[in-house]
Amino acid sequence: MCGFVVVLNGAAAGHDPCTTIEHRGPDSSGHRDFHGADWHASLHFRRLAIVDVGPRSDQPFGDAERGFLVYNGEIYNAPEVRRTLRSRGVRFTTEGDTEVLHELLLQPDVELLLGQVDGMFAFVQVLPDGQVRYGRDRLGIKPLYVATDTAGRVAALASEIAPLRTLGLAEHVDPVAVAQGAMFLWTPPPRTGWLRVRSAPAGSVHCLRPPGYAHPRLLWQAGTTGRALDIAEAVRESVRRQVRADVPVGLLLSGGVDSTWIGVELRRAGFTGPVFSARDATSPEGLAEPFEGDAPYAERAARHLGMPLRWVDLDVDVLRQIPEMVRVMEVPFGDPAAIALMRLSRAARDEATVLLSGLGVEELFLGYERYQAVRALQRMPASGRRLLGRASAGPVPARLRERVDKLGRMCALRPRDWAWSSQAYFSGEEWARLSPKTGLDEVTAAHRDVVDPLLAEGASPLSAVAECDRRLFLPGLNLLYGDRASMRASVELRVPFLGEPVVASALAVRAEDQLRPGNGKALFRAAASDAGVPDFVTRRSKTGFSAPVRSLLRRHGRHLWPRVRQSGIFDELFDRRIADQFVSEHVSGERERGLAVFGLFCAAVWWERNAGGDGRVAEALRGYRATP
Numbered sequence: 195m196c197g198f199v200v201v202l203n204g205a206a207a208g209h210d211p212c213t214t215i216e217h218r219g220p221d222s223s224g225h226r227d228f229h230g231a232d233w234h235a236s237l238h239f240r241r242l243a244i245v246d247v248g249p250r251s252d253q254p255f256g257d258a259e260r261g262f263l264v265y266n267g268e269i270y271n272a273p274e275v276r277r278t279l280r281s282r283g284v285r286f287t288t289e290g291d292t293e294v295l296h297e298l299l300l301q302p303d304v305e306l307l308l309g310q311v312d313g314m315f316a317f318v319q320v321l322p323d324g325q326v327r328y329g330r331d332r333l334g335i336k337p338l339y340v341a342t343d344t345a346g347r348v349a350a351l352a353s354e355i356a357p358l359r360t361l362g363l364a365e366h367v368d369p370v371a372v373a374q375g376a377m378f379l380w381t382p383p384p385r386t387g388w389l390r391v392r393s394a395p396a397g398s399v400h401c402l403r404p405p406g407y408a409h410p411r412l413l414w415q416a417g418t419t420g421r422a423l424d425i426a427e428a429v430r431e432s433v434r435r436q437v438r439a440d441v442p443v444g445l446l447l448s449g450g451v452d453s454t455w456i457g458v459e460l461r462r463a464g465f466t467g468p469v470f471s472a473r474d475a476t477s478p479e480g481l482a483e484p485f486e487g488d489a490p491y492a493e494r495a496a497r498h499l500g501m502p503l504r505w506v507d508l509d510v511d512v513l514r515q516i517p518e519m520v521r522v523m524e525v526p527f528g529d530p531a532a533i534a535l536m537r538l539s540r541a542a543r544d545e546a547t548v549l550l551s552g553l554g555v556e557e558l559f560l561g562y563e564r565y566q567a568v569r570a571l572q573r574m575p576a577s578g579r580r581l582l583g584r585a586s587a588g589p590v591p592a593r594l595r596e597r598v599d600k601l602g603r604m605c606a607l608r609p610r611d612w613a614w615s616s617q618a619y620f621s622g623e624e625w626a627r628l629s630p631k632t633g634l635d636e637v638t639a640a641h642r643d644v645v646d647p648l649l650a651e652g653a654s655p656l657s658a659v660a661e662c663d664r665r666l667f668l669p670g671l672n673l674l675y676g677d678r679a680s681m682r683a684s685v686e687l688r689v690p691f692l693g694e695p696v697v698a699s700a701l702a703v704r705a706e707d708q709l710r711p712g713n714g715k716a717l718f719r720a721a722a723s724d725a726g727v728p729d730f731v732t733r734r735s736k737t738g739f740s741a742p743v744r745s746l747l748r749r750h751g752r753h754l755w756p757r758v759r760q761s762g763i764f765d766e767l768f769d770r771r772i773a774d775q776f777v778s779e780h781v782s783g784e785r786e787r788g789l790a791v792f793g794l795f796c797a798a799v800w801w802e803r804n805a806g807g808d809g810r811v812a813e814a815l816r817g818y819r820a821t822p
Contacts, residue, residue, distance in 0.1 A: 195219075195244055195686035196253065197353040198264035200318045201236040201361065202326065202407050204349055211350075211357035212238040218266075218353060218681050221247070226254040226262055233324035233404030238357075239264050244548060244686055245272075246290030247440050255292050261322055263296040266353050267315035267336045268686070270435035270693060275311065299327060305414045308399065312435065312694035316394070318351050324404035332416040333554070333692055334383070334396030334669030337677055341391045348407045354678075355391060355524045364388040367805045369767055373632040374640075375526025376768070376797040377625065378617050379789065380671035382640035387525045387804065396669055419698035425721035432693030433459040436550065444468045444546030446538060447503070449491025451715075452552025454731045455722045456690055457499045460550075462726075467501050468545045472534055475507035491734060498728055506541040508534055511820045512741045513750065513795070517812035520799045522682050523675060528789075528796035530741040532675035539683035549685055553676050554692040557668045558700035559715035560660055560708040564616035567601055569709065572609065572655045579605040595786040609655040613662040614641035619790035627772045640666055657705040744780075744788030746820060751781040751791065757814040761798035762807055768794070 197218025199211045212223065219240025228235045237254040245251070245268070256262040269275065272291035275298060280286070284297050291313070298307050299319050314335035319327045328351055330338050341363035343349045349363055358364045371385035383393040394400070397416030402408070423431065433456055437443055445460060447453045447469050457469070471492035496503045509515070512530045519533050542549055556562050571579055583605030590598045603615045603622075622634050629637075644665050648658040673689075680687035690696070700708075703717060710716040723732045755777050764770035773794055780787040795815070802811050
């Protein structure tokens, strides 16, 4: 796990641009200038040593005769790939996966071999003729950003956006991305918040040729997965591969079915810890929402596994932590779950350099509630959906209001709109009032670009929504904050359920067969039970990391909002008076809008930090304290 910057045909402004991402690689650094008659590449690297930790696996890796590689991630089946390459006469000088990937990329049948790789990766390889290859793993677990100059030529590639900003390549804010961050609390890729910086496509490798480095050519596209194993067999194999490291490995345990299953497999392999779980350090009186309902389940699961827990106490007051989250996430973002993982990773760093997480199961095995809604709606005639939509406007318990509102919006829309509307925190009508300059079509285009072709090919709405989530929601939200939050603490986060064996098992099953009425990821739960996950875990409803956002905003929003509304975003992008109305509705208890208001707070801080401002909004949030 590492970080890198590659600058093409330009000076690095007299300094190492990797200084802004030292947290991604505290163990060593490297730099290599590589050039020809009409091209130049400057490769900068920071290493977090995980496998073959000595200097022989440092990067940039390679030589002037065959090219250089910078790479972030892990190839989990590197031993198997190494054997394949050795059978071809390739000689290795290290035991690391960096050399395996470098040699694989130099093979004449590189397209075939890449399809056999199980890992998370983002890389840039520069060949002796100046050709540049760059790519990411199937699901986009590891980040890679591509910055272009004003002529559309690729000028730099990097693991984070900060170095691109220091190079002057991320100057102009993308208002659509900022609007998406407020609408969904995350930014659908490839947008990043800056007009000339895009996220490299997941599941592909592209090639650029000198001297212009324009018009990327597709070299490889992730195709169908390999042979589908039984789910339990696939999970066991994936955990076996991903627990291998030359540094301490830990487990993040929530007491849910996903992380507990990892624990079961680790125990079977002789793993004894460390195991980390979160609990709330403070419970401000009167807050209606518990920060971490997982804690009792995590404690019980740890006892069942025979693994002692390391508790990480978290501050439930996430409002004052918004500025730090916005800085670390970089793109427009507003999910408070990132704050919990930031704290967990920081606390775990003294005992573990690698953490195993259950991220990714919900998207692969259809665990989110919205899949249940889509499954039900696709079976209804349009008239039935309209009736259900009208009924959803009636009285419901306050804790269900946000969910019912989303269902009502979906009922009023066509199936092509279910993917975005099931994730949005504003209706189309509300959005038109709040954001008159950035229309709904622009904000939801990424979802439609995925869903429309699938529906046209005959896919069911449920399978189209699930695929949209895998292409956008998974890399744009969960994997993004998984990478940023862990790497900020110099920790590698591994996700065994996104290993190739598990992905193959999940995608081999029709979407409609993954769940049962009222039972998301039904097949996965059944397989977990058969594998030894106890019933008190498999029968538990999904919760996940949470925070008392709604209660905190209801209590303190009236005091904080006058300062937040001063952000320039309410001059340039959003209507301040409409935002006032939405905040007032939540603070007064008239309507539940907690996460929507939280998103506006985050957007205001992001705008102030990146588009211009004096820092007063961030200062107000950092300086406030929740009081009982």
